[in-house]
Amino acid sequence: MSEAAVPAVVRIEKVTKTFAQGNVTALQDIDLELAPGEFVSLIGPSGCGKSTLLRVIGDLVEPTSGTVTVNGKSARQARNDGDYGIVFQDAVLFEWRTVAKNIALPLEMLGWDRARRRQRVEEMLDLVELSAFANHHPWQLSGGMQQRVAIARALAFEPALLLMDEPFGALDEMTRERLNLELLSIWEKAGSTVVFVTHSISEAVFLSTRVVVMSPRPGRIAGVVEIDLPYPRTVETREEPRFFELVTEVRELLRKRGEHLLPEEEQLLEDAS
Amino acid sequence: MVLAALVGLWELYRWVWTSAGWTWPFRVDDTSMPHVWRIAKAFAEPAQVNQPALITVLLHKTLFTAKEAAAGFGLGAVVGFALGVVLVHSRLLQRGFLPYIVGSQTIPILAIAPMVVVWVNPKLPGSLQGWGAVAVIAAYLTFFPVAINTLRGLQSADPRALELMRTYAASRWTVLWKLRVPSSLPYVFSALRLAATASVVGAIIGELPSGIQSGLGGAILNFNQYYSLEPQELWATNVVAAALGIVFFVIVVAAEKIVVRRAPENVA
Numbered sequence: 242m243s244e245a246a247v248p249a250v251v252r253i254e255k256v257t258k259t260f261a262q263g264n265v266t267a268l269q270d271i272d273l274e275l276a277p278g279e280f281v282s283l284i285g286p287s288g289c290g291k292s293t294l295l296r297v298i299g300d301l302v303e304p305t306s307g308t309v310t311v312n313g314k315s316a317r318q319a320r321n322d323g324d325y326g327i328v329f330q331d332a333v334l335f336e337w338r339t340v341a342k343n344i345a346l347p348l349e350m351l352g353w354d355r356a357r358r359r360q361r362v363e364e365m366l367d368l369v370e371l372s373a374f375a376n377h378h379p380w381q382l383s384g385g386m387q388q389r390v391a392i393a394r395a396l397a398f399e400p401a402l403l404l405m406d407e408p409f410g411a412l413d414e415m416t417r418e419r420l421n422l423e424l425l426s427i428w429e430k431a432g433s434t435v436v437f438v439t440h441s442i443s444e445a446v447f448l449s450t451r452v453v454v455m456s457p458r459p460g461r462i463a464g465v466v467e468i469d470l471p472y473p474r475t476v477e478t479r480e481e482p483r484f485f486e487l488v489t490e491v492r493e494l495l496r497k498r499g500e501h502l503l504p505e506e507e508q509l510l511e512d513a514s
Numbered sequence: 515m516v517l518a519a520l521v522g523l524w525e526l527y528r529w530v531w532t533s534a535g536w537t538w539p540f541r542v543d544d545t546s547m548p549h550v551w552r553i554a555k556a557f558a559e560p561a562q563v564n565q566p567a568l569i570t571v572l573l574h575k576t577l578f579t580a581k582e583a584a585a586g587f588g589l590g591a592v593v594g595f596a597l598g599v600v601l602v603h604s605r606l607l608q609r610g611f612l613p614y615i616v617g618s619q620t621i622p623i624l625a626i627a628p629m630v631v632v633w634v635n636p637k638l639p640g641s642l643q644g645w646g647a648v649a650v651i652a653a654y655l656t657f658f659p660v661a662i663n664t665l666r667g668l669q670s671a672d673p674r675a676l677e678l679m680r681t682y683a684a685s686r687w688t689v690l691w692k693l694r695v696p697s698s699l700p701y702v703f704s705a706l707r708l709a710a711t712a713s714v715v716g717a718i719i720g721e722l723p724s725g726i727q728s729g730l731g732g733a734i735l736n737f738n739q740y741y742s743l744e745p746q747e748l749w750a751t752n753v754v755a756a757a758l759g760i761v762f763f764v765i766v767v768a769a770e771k772i773v774v775r776r777a778p779e780n781v782a
Contacts, residue, residue: 299681301677301680301681320680320681320683321683322683323682323683325681326681327678327681329674329677329678331674333672333674333675333678335675335692335693335696336775337696337699337774337775346682346692347682349692350682350683350684350688378775
């Protein structure tokens with residue numbers, strides 16, 4: 242074990258989450274460790290618990306059993322200390338605030354003074370290339386631009402960890418690919434650790450250092466694929482043979498798990514034949 | 515334009531009904547529907563001998579009623595908003611108090627006005643004597659829509675935004691001021707628009723049992739007694755009362771324009 246040298250940003254040990262309602266096991270015995278600077282994607286079909294896992298890390302959902310450590314602290318402590326930033330599928334911007342004020346929101350919470358806030362907001366606007374829109378209101382921006390504001394807001398206080406829950410899921414393919422590239426360049430500059438939940442295999446492979454493939458009922462880790470494509474990744478990366486190999490590997494993992502049918506589903510198949 | 519159309523409609527209706535001799539739904543004559551110009555002329559003439567023109571008298575009374583209504587509106591808005599803020603934080607209080615708040619509005623205002631006057635007046639300092647109680651009655655009509663809509667508005671905060679605030683470990687207070695209150699403003703303002711006119715009605719009605727002569731309510735009561743002789747004077751007073759309500763409404767709408775920053779289609 243090498244944690245002594247490089248302490249994990251996130252350590253998940255034997256985490257299980259059952260929802261009392263409907264007695265669903267969303268997560269079962271999840272073990273996962275994230276090293277600093279990693280970009281880890283969680284991928285899997287609906288109901289595999291990937292979003293729940295992300296929320297467990299962010300202490301928005303409490304695990305039924307097991308422990309989550311973030312930056313060496315409990316997840317609760319880490320949330321209270323502002324150790325992570327989060328981006329949801331929707332930008333969730335406050336429409337009564339301008340773009341600049343939206344980015345400043347977490348900084349206000351941390352009690353930064355005005356001058357310091359303004360300077361950081363300018364840097365963040367620069368990072369996501371929205372400086373010209375500082376005084377616009379969210380409804381005046383496109384969906385992709387709104388999501389960039391959300392990313393800037395999440396990174397404004399320089400959290401060690403960035404949690405992203407299908408952040409580009411609601412965007413069209415073109416915008417999505419452009420934002421993928423932008424996110425990578427932001428990540429390389431900011432140097433934070435990223436947990437990225439997605440439905441898209443190619444998105445996961447393109448972005449990540451590791452892809453964690455999850456399977457449903459109960460939510461488990463089906464396998465982990467190391468993505469050894471070199472950074473910086475570009476538009477051409479998506480056309481490399483190695484990219485396709487890795488996409489195939491992830492797809493196989495997803496499909497293999499799909500073949501493990503539930504008893505009642507096997508029963509249904511037998512009845513049909 | 516709309517005003518001209520209304521005047522036209524009024525006179526047309528008069529003309530058709532009187533020339534056809536129709537009596538449904540009521541007989542149209544100079545008493546039931548005085549000519550618009552008679553109402554207009556009434557403003558310029560004194561209502562009683564040795565008095566200034568009606569318009570001057572009415573303006574003074576309007577200012578008096580406006581003072582009552584404005585104080586009542588302010589009081590009701592503050593109380594209503596505070597109630598909404600308290601109720602949003604406790605399901606228990608909501609369940610316990612809401613029925614009574616709703617119930618309070620089913621009591622006719624005329625039924626509680628005398629009690630309010632008796633209760634409130636003795637406690638008021640000299641400068642508030644009389645009209646202060648009317649303001650409380652106006653507030654009674656005002657607080658209700660504000661409380662209900664504030665509650666609804668505070669609850670309308672986006673659940674995902676609430677989750678975002680949780681990731682910042684924001685306190686209840688911070689969530690209230692940075693998220694819930696701004697989310698509630700469109701709701702609060704639509705209630706304030708209702709409340710603006712309700713406060714004027716409340717002030718006018720409140721004057722009746724309070725025996726206050728200096729306001730529009732007193733004037734309406736007075737001109738009611740002379741209606742069969744001088745109908746145009748009551749009509750003139752009604753026009754002024756309506757105008758006062760409209761002024762209140764417009765002020766609220768203007769304030770809303772300044773305060774609420776929203777996507778145009780999202781304004782409630």
